[in-house]
Amino acid sequence: MKIHEYQAKELFRQYNVPVPQGKAVFSVEEAKEAASGLGGFPVVVKAQIHAGGRGKGGGVKLAASMEEVESFASDILGMTLVTHQTGPEGRLVQKLLVEAGQQIEKELYLSLLVDRATASVVIMASRDGGMNIEDVAANTPERIIKVQVDPLMGIQGYQLRQVGFGLELPAAAMKQFSQLLANLYKFFIANDCSLVEINPLILTFDDQVMALDAKVDFDSNAMYRHKNLMELRDLDEEDPMEVEASKYNLNYINLDGNVGNIVNGAGLAMATMDIIKNAGATPANFMDVGGGASSEQVENAFKIILADEKVKAVLINIFGGILRCDNFAQGVVDAAQKTGINIPVVVRMEGTNVDEGKKILNDANLGLTSAVDLADAAQKIATAVS
């Protein structure tokens, strides 16, 4: 679960990770009020969306006067901000962070993430922070320091120094940096983060270090034990269809092709997407109704997919194990009767109660195409959208 920069910075403050003074606002008037509360210029006006690369897209501006705060705030609020992380459709900006502008001596990079391969928390840092960190990773990976922290041991003093020295910080900044990193690690563990990224972490001319940007991602599976963090979820930033699907416990991810697919089990969903691709078509989504989906859940899955305008045909690929094919078929019939099917639907179904399932679908006379096996299903769905 992602949160906004302003929310992440508020949490950083609670863990004594230094951040600039600032305030989240929703209108130009509020932006001016917040700016005057900062007691000086420059003031930074920052678009709040769940995506990085805002600076390059025109979503971060340094204002030298109140007039500039006003004009930047009105430009950015309501704009559709396109960055390399939003995709070409961009994101509507509805909130701003108005912050005290900092004098920057050096922009550094610092992040913590869960590394599954080593079952540890990895700290990554680089002297080449700022807006082009992706280029650093691609072209000069040796300039990125990596330190593994054993979660049972916790972060050790020598590791704090290893990162600080690696960043070639001046001696005067070393102690403060060590505290910052130790506090950040505490924050990471206490809140079940999967990623914390500060880019840039800045060094000021008086040798202070401070988080100028803040990106935080929490492990969604751990959110049941962080009710306070759940309140930070911003549904405006999530795909509306994914939000709808999550209400019914459906495992759904919206993609950009035109073949909708309904599958039971994530492994089968991955395989089905491969098969669709292999046949020359492109999946419009990943929809896993789960091992034991009820017919009501299947109905909701079907409704969500049929409501998606880019979907030109639907492939249903079910292997009945715990999920019985007759239950599944009933869900499809119920959904079809409520929403009406006006696009081709190919069904491949095998497993528990498959004959009963096929009979239910046949008797309902919905005009579905049945496939004998996977290859046949792929071929039929590709023909349907070609």
Ligand code: GDP
């Ligand atoms: P991102 O582009 O979405 O990662 O947004 P950031 O918060 O990282 O801001 C982008 C860039 O704006 C930073 O790399 C800085 O160069 C610049 N910037 C942000 N805040 C300040 C500030 O207070 N003072 C100065 N001089 N530059 C800033």
Ligand code: MN
């Ligand atoms: Mn940044």
